[in-house]
Amino acid sequence: MFGRSAPLCQPSCSRPQSRSPADRVITCVATPAKPPSAKKAKRSKVEILKEKSDYLRHPLMEQLVTEESNINEEAGQLMKFHGSYQQDDRDKRGFGQGKHYQFMMRTRQPAGCVTNQLYLTMDDLADQFGNGTLRLTTRQTYQLHAVLKQDLKTVFSTVIKNMGTTLGACGDVNRNVLAPPAPFKDRPEYVHAAKLAEDIADLFAPQSGAYYDVWLDGEKFVSAQMEDPKVTADRAFDEFGTNFEGSPEPLYGSVFLPRKFKVAVTVPGDNSVDIFTNDVGVVVMTDDAGEVLGYNLLVGGGMGRTARNAATFARLADPLGFVAKDDIFHALKAILAAQRDYGRRDDRKFSRLKYLIADWGIDKFRAVVEQYFGKRIEPFRPLPEWEFKDYLGWMEQGDGRLAYGVFVQNGRLKGELKAALRRVIERYELPVIITANQNIILTEIHPSWKADILDTLSGAGVRDVVDLDGIDRTSMACPAMPTCGLAVTESERSMPDVNVRIRALMSKLGFDEGESFVVRMTGCPNGCARPYMAELGFVGDGPNSYQFWLGGSPNQTRLAEPFQDRVKIQDIEKVLEPMLFFFKNRRRPGEALGDFTARVGFDAIRQYSQDYVARDEESKLPVLAVSEEVYAALEASAAKQGKTVAHMASEALRGVLL
Structure with a gap:
């Protein structure tokens, strides 16, 4: 059994709209005739490993204390769930010495938000235990590269104790939740989107405590920021079959998800997060006063393909529908449960949500989600045209302070750029936001600091937005x-x-x-x-x-x-x-x-x-004499068709002779 199956029902049934605990009569929206547990299916090795791992503890805990510079394959699979990949630096392989093992650690930063304390911590860790660089990812997180095995526990525990986490950054769970990196305090829809991203990350964070057993010897480090009580209550709600009763992992169970699960939040018109590439896209719908009415949901996006396998593909998310404000966590749990219980677990190449939706179609998928949701999903609401926003350059936050978006080529913070950012972020105690385009935004800047920040960054070769090449x-x-x-x-x-x-x-x-x-x-x-x-x-x-x-x-x-x-x-x-x-x-x-x-x-x-002929190649080609009249005709026709004369002549002669 891969996940908790939904109760069987007939297509003609419907669910009551109320979630009142007093109403225990459940009649279901249309679902497949048999639950996924009705017959045993082949499972991949990773599925069996997850099930036997005691919720991601073993054999990782044993492998981390061995003398070897690496961990074995089974532990490496579990390590991903803790936010790290074992890697081999191919540039550092010595002849006949085998692989040069190291680890990449990835943080979880909902909406890309990074406190000043965590930024300085990550900057220090990169110098002390990494390769001296930090990487900003396309999912608004940090990656710290080149950490050695013996330093892993120090690095992880330091991140945790400085109000960061790597839990849920990798593995078959919900990944980092994106949101526009908008620093605007006077735009309630953006403020809500960032808060919702944090709440969704909390909702779907693994709960078993294995993370703290591995990295803090069982001490559950309590951050100053507790999760929203509604997140806690809605995670525990199990009226319609989304949860595993009594499990240390109420949403994931012992085998977690078939593959990674990506969520992005945005507001209408702002596509700074590549909303259509996510398993789930959440669009915050507000009224004219900025009050949240509910959310449009998109499902089934994903980029991954496998080389030379035409059955794998990139896919854009489809509109699923609209849900009311108070129902968002229940709706997201329902989508996750449908993927968890019906997504393929025999072949990881086809385990993402996009393949389930491509196989079923959006209507059948919606019907199954509605079973777990407990009510009908409303029709998708109209949206304005999407626009890409990069949030580079100076911006007013709306509270008297400024923000400054800094371009970071390919997200790699290193050298003078890294040092200059450190100076201004430390000097003015600035928090930052990482963007989904691999850039960084300095926030909470007093206007009087602007000149000094510009001087410091420009002195390190940082290009302002007006000096950037558009490509x-x-x-x-x-x-x-x-x-x-x-x-x-x-x-x-x-x-x-x-x-x-x-x-x-x-x-x-x-x-x-x-x-x-x-x-x-x-x-x-x-x-x-x-x-x-x-x-x-x-x-x-x-x-x-x-x-x-x-x-x-x-x-x-x-x-x-x-x-x-x-x-x-x-x-x-x-x-x-x-x-x-x-x-x-x-x-x-x-x-x-x-x-x-x-x-x-x-x-x-x-x-x-x-038949295109580059201009600098024309002089190297054989010369063909034609009359002035023919040449003039060629020249006129070439100009009309957006071609060179050589191109036009080659194309014309090819059609006659070949």
Whole structure:
């Protein structure tokens, strides 16, 4: 039995709308004819390991105290639930010496919010126990790299005792909950979104106490900030089959979820969190006075794919419906329970919620969620058009204080940038917010501090938003080589140079300096930097080789599609130049690159590229004499079609001769 099954019912039944404890008669909304426990299904090794681990304790606790520099595979799987991955630094492997083991630790930061105390702690830990850098992730968290096994307990306990946590940052549980990094104190919808992200993180946090047994020897460290009493009450509520009665893990049980579960919260129109890429998207719906009315829910998004497996895919979330304000935790529990009890546990490649919804369809999924929810989900409410916001530069908080969004290329805090940020954050006791685009926002800045902060940061080479190249500003890359075990090629270390090359190519083709588009890169198909939403995505498919994905929208509401496989990094311009020249000459006024490629289609781009001749290559080609009249006609036709004369001539002659 994988999870607690819902009570059997017939499709014609309905549930009472009330949740009154006095009303114990349960009649269900339509569900599958048999619960998931009706027949034994094959389970993966990870499922069996989780079940036998005593809620994530063993064999991790035993492996952490051995003399070896690593932990075994079973402990490594459990380690993920505690917020850490065992890694091998391929750059540091000695010849014949095997793997160079180290650990990456990831924090949990709902809405990206980081206290001043925790920021300084993480900065210190990076220097004392890491590789001297901190990484800001695409899920608004920290990653601390290169921690050695013997230092793990010190690092974890230090984070916990400084009001941080890594619980729920990795593993088959709810991951860090995103929310817009908006520092606005006078925008109640944004304030509520950040609070809701914190509450959802508390609602779905593992409860068994194993985390404290492993890292604090059983001492449950109590933070100054207790969870909202409504979170506690709604987690315990079990009128409709969402919970395991008497279990140390009331929502997860002994086998937790089939795979990771990602939630993002936002407000209408603000897509700073890539809302459609999450398992669950929550949109805060307010009235004109800023009072929360309820929430639109989206379900079934996800980026991960498996190389050379066409049955795996990236997917956008579907609208599920609307729930009232007081019902949000019950609705989220219902969605989680449906995935927990019906998601696949035999093959982890197909265990995300997106595959369950793709298999069932949204209507059947909604019906099952309604069973666990105890009432009908209302129709999805209209929303304005989505806009990507990066929150860079100076902003007024609305309370007399300022915030400043600092660009951090690929999220890597290191060197002078790291030192300068430390100086101003420590000097003025600033809290910060990490963004889902790998940047950082300094908050609670008194206006009188502005000049000193600017001087300190600019002296360390920090570029203000007005000095940023537009391609850099919106690009993202995953860490990839040398530490990620899934990476097949570079990403973070290659992205800056690739951006420079793209800008140089655009300048050569005559684009305006302000022209840009969304570029994202990953070192493997798993899509951690969300390349499948980019206007131009690079996805690692071999050593120094990438798939090109095209057609995502600038506001991240449309999936990109694969355009070309196995492009070597040195050949990027050969693929991009004809496409960008086509775009420049055939776009509609104001049309973005992603919108253009989606509109004209890949066949047209490939056809155009076939006979494209770069201007600097024309002098190397054989010369063909034609009459002035023919040349003039070629020139006019080429100009009309957005082509060079050489391109037009090659295309025309190909059609006649080949």
